[in-house]
Amino acid sequence: MAKIAFTAGRVSAFTCPADKKQAFLWDAITPGLGLRATPKGKSAYIFQGESNGKTVRITIGSPAAWTIEQARTKAREHQRQIDEGRNPAEVKRSTLAAEEAERQHRAAEAEALLQRQAREAVTVSEAWQAYLEERRPHWGARNYADHLKLAQAGGEKRKRMPGAVTTAGPLAELMAMRLLDLTPARVELWAAKEAQTRPARLRLAMRQLKAFLRWCSTQPDYRTTTDAAAASSKKARETAGRMKPKSDVLQREQLAAWFAQVQQLQNPVISAYLQCLLLTGARREELGELRWEDINFRWKGMSLGDKIEGTRQVPFTAYVESLIAALPRRNEWVFSSPASKSGRMVEPSIAHRQACATAGLELTLHGLRRSFGTLSEWLEIPAGVVAQIQGHKPSATAEKHYRVRPLDLLRVHHQRIEAWMLEQAGIEFKPAADSPNLRVVSK
Incomplete structure (x- = not known):
């Protein structure tokens, strides 16, 4: 294998014959250093040596990127590795793997830094x-x-x-x-x-x-x-501070003043809603979200959304039915509002506060729910009945497991509550003929 001292001219002039896959030129100064050329005109410095009885050939780099002296230095380094009993190819693979691992580690650290900065910037x-x-x-x-x-x-x-x-x-x-x-x-x-x-x-x-x-x-x-x-x-x-329990509630003697002012409200939908809120003891949103499809006029029942059970059935009492039957059917909502984006009444509190102020009362919408439960005690209605109508969670074992009251039984008590409230308010109301269990209430 002929060798010549590498010079810039000899390296640049070296080419591979067209009938060969590759050609080699070896340096006479540095053992193992060679120049490999291909028919396509590409050339590269290489190192070739023997490690553990096997020929090792490693690419150093292109003459365009490596000077002759740099290639000789690299070849000597590979020869020293062989002399030390190490395979230059394996050393190169290990070095490249370590460099790649380091690169990935730095990239991961940079990404982690960006993510941490992004998390810390979240408002x-x-x-x-x-x-x-x-x-x-x-x-x-x-x-x-x-x-x-x-x-x-x-x-x-x-x-x-x-x-x-x-x-x-x-x-x-x-x-x-x-x-x-x-x-x-x-x-x-x-x-x-x-x-x-x-x-x-x-x-x-x-x-x-x-x-x-x-x-x-x-x-x-x-x-x-x-x-x-x-x-x-x-x-x-x-x-x-601590929240003080609210105790706003209508007294029996205040029912007449409250009904009188609420019935005079200019908005009939709000007027009906407020009266129904008191007479059903429902939560404000349960009644506000009532749809026409939730009412069974035949069997006198309403399906209200319930935060405990999801939904619950409550009686559709006579006076409440008369209020709701008189409402316009503009859309799916019973208490509708053409001015609301949702199509239903959203904020009845303002009108209620005005009515209460005129009547000389201080009462919230939730106070109406509280009033239903409180006023029911005048009739000695079973607490479990009132709780079931209002959607309160049973508080005793008997109520949880041994009391399953159908809608008809609830209606018997609920009609009594409604009739008594109307009587105390001085409201004359004649139930429909198909409600034989109801009685006429007069002032």
């Missing part, structure tokens, strides 16, 4: 929107609306109050913060500020914030930047 608002989207199927409309309202930025024009704008919700101040910065100390400062003007709203906001942070602590995208206990510190709880 409370971004996580809050994801929370609402994920939990919305599990909430009622009222609960979802409360979450939106408590976090609203405010400043939007009010539809029903020209010139007025909406107020920012209690949670609005926290929305622009990074989730990472929502610490117990920060929540305590926020709570102290909100407690000065709206402690009741603050308590609701605190409950929602706690649930939100617990949810974040279970999500891969948020758990590393979430302090699940940020809204649970003793100081924050003390600042918010």
